[in-house]
Ligand code: FES
């Protein structure tokens with residue numbers, strides 16, 4: 057049994073230690089907001105926050121995150137540390153109707169929250185640098201940029 | 213002429229025709245949740261509950277294009293509902309009620325038809341419900357129906373000040389006969405159509421609660437990961453499951469028609485099992501050509517006359533008499549759809565029933581095919597249409613490839629009296645390598661110009677696999693011409709007295725499929741690049757040159773003029789830094805009856821690296837039902853087109869697909885996304901599609917901009933720009 061701290065709760069898991077966090081979240085805990093897109097840390101769909109920093113859950117074995125604070129899209133708006141930024145980001149996403157198919161968007165939002173948490177007033181270049189790991193095949197990038205600026209205005 | 217659209221609709225009609233013998237409208241499909249009081253359900257598309265909730269039943273797949281929002285807008289408009297009371301539910305598979313009106317008796321989403329075919333149908337559905345609410349209120353209040361108004365979901369009788377919510381009237385309304393003589397609103401009275409409404413799917417997609425096929429978990433469900441053959445056409449010879457079965461969580465290993473499936477209690481065990489599996493393949497009939505072989509074959513075909521797709525006038529004679537003659541070849545690779553959600557499908561199979569969960573784009577294809585594979589009748593197969601994590605054409609496959617694979621697995625593992633529940637999951641690598649690509653295409657265009665620079669002849673020879681050969685739609689190949697191969701070219705809008713379009717359709721073992729905007733994906737690149745070459749040859753401004761050849765095409769002119777104005781085409785482009793070169797390019801193209809023009813601006817560095825700074829897009833899609841969704845589709849279509857322009861290429865090495873994931877099949881990323889401005893031509897024409905038409909225009913616009921910046925003409929996708937000389 058592994059014990060993980062997910063969205064502020066302690067969860068016990070009976071999985072092989074090499075299981076990527078992504079599949080533990082999805083298949084064991086049914087926290088399906090975190091998506092599978094590539095499995096090789098190339099698309100960002102599986103982005104979660106580890107102690108507030110973005111991480112690719114598809115290449116992170118569960119055994120490596122024991123004792124760390126794990127935040128997924130489901131817990132983003134309610135966890136103490138990230139909720140303020142998260143609410144601003146999600147509100148901006150909704151206001152600008154960023155989503156299309158939506159499949160990449162949990163990952164986009166996690167990366168955006170992590171960016172704004174460390175850099176509340178990012179430039180376009182900062183946004184490009186922080187968000188370049190998140191692919192959106194629907195190419196909603198234009199609105200992602202605008203929404204991050206919008207959230208930044210709310211926060212600062 | 214609307215050749216390509218008419219024919220695509222006919223294909224679907226035919227495909228349904230072929231399956232119709234098997235098809236019985238499903239009565240089971242009409243499962244409605246039992247409500248305490250019977251809700252008002254005057255038709256297949258609208259249901260109103262006593263709780264005021266208006267449920268719009270969407271017959272089209274929401275794959276990002278915004279159709280749930282669009283269909284809701286039409287209902288809300290005629291019902292005069294409040295936007296917040298509208299909820300969307302996916303329609304079941306039942307073509308008797310949910311067919312695409314442009315595809316005959318076929319239930320399917322595609323060809324950018326969702327809004328166009330539903331425009332009157334969904335409005336009528338809303339207006340019918342409205343009329344019944346009004347009648348119920350009139351009876352209740354003993355007033356004339358004409359004195360009743362509805363605003364934002366509140367039914368009102370102004371003279372007496374009486375008012376009611378929908379929920380208070382539905383019981384009475386449900387007892388009334390469904391009216392048939394319904395009058396729709398005049399466009400001047402629209403309160404939702406053409407205005408801004410928030411997307412219906414935003415919230416769920418922002419907080420992680422939206423459910424895709426990948427997210428389905430059912431009691432007793434196993435996950436299947438399949439070992440597919442390394443080459444198209446290969447089969448399983450034998451396999452050794454010993455190592456796979458030793459993996460904890462692996463439950464079963466079975467052979468299916470498409471390979472060997474490993475079933476596990478979760479994805480990770482199934483995947484590890486699949487990786488440990490040893491399969492030896494019978495490659496007797498496997499496809500073994502390399503991309504270089506195919507290119508050579510296609511180049512040879514470009515030198516030979518093809519089958520005539522279009523012939524007007526006497527091109528050869530006109531070419532000989534022309535003052536100037538130009539020829540150019542264009543080449544475009546195989547492309548994967550690479551939807552963000554790789555293909556997957558969930559099936560629950562019992563003795564008498566099969567339930568499917570899928571990002572379902574082609575009910576009338578998949579339902580009978582799955583049924584036949586399982587020995588069931590189509591009505592014994594129910595389909596839950598879930599959100600799709602993108603499609604771009606991939607999920608509408610006449611071969612039903614991945615749903616059938618899931619069905620075969622379920623069939624193989626099912627034990628009598630016990631349902632088989634399986635989730636088929638393709639990894640990204642499986643998704644990229646299992647085929648169904650935008651076909652590789654080559655075009656050769658030759659044109660003649662007279663002394664005034666007028667176009668006297670246009671000859672276009674096209675080489676590429678047919679999407680229809682070997683499918684249920686093969687009957688639509690007329691006189692050797694698959695219209696999807698020549699669309700955009702056979703209906704060339706540019707005025708010329710002599711037009712020849714020829715087609716070669718090589719048959720190869722690489723599975724091909726439609727890909728966001730189909731034939732236009734390659735035709736627009738070849739044609740719009742070549743027209744730019746012609747304009748430069750006669751030293752004319754590329755837009756001026758086009759305008760005089762498009763005099764008969766007012767809607768082309770409309771988007772051209774709008775893009776020109778909005779981009780500031782008449783002013784010189786601001787220069788870049790000392791060592792940079794800047795350029796501006798233009799392209800215009802009609803697909804699916806929508807007209808799109810792009811002005812692209814680029815900055816090129818001495819080493820040949822470049823940035824697309826800005827794309828100004830003008831679109832005429834008739835009435836823009838949801839202007840913001842139209843803008844989003846143009847932005848996304850441009851980004852999707854840029855992936856293909858800059859990066860995407862599926863190549864084969866002795867039949868093996870060389871790409872596997874986003875590392876070797878890169879997609880556009882945010883740092884490459886230009887600033888995009890979308891402008892919509894005001895229109896009173898019926899709405900046309902926006903999902904696809906934004907894609908094909910950007911690659912030629914950027915190629916033309918790069919030419920203007922560097923003098924290098926890029927005739928091949930993805931672009932490879934050489935280092936440029938320094939500006940002086
Ligand atoms: S799924 Fe983890 S980065 Fe793509």
Ligand code: FES
Nearest residue numbers: 157158192193194
């Ligand atoms: S919204 Fe579809 S992949 Fe990003």
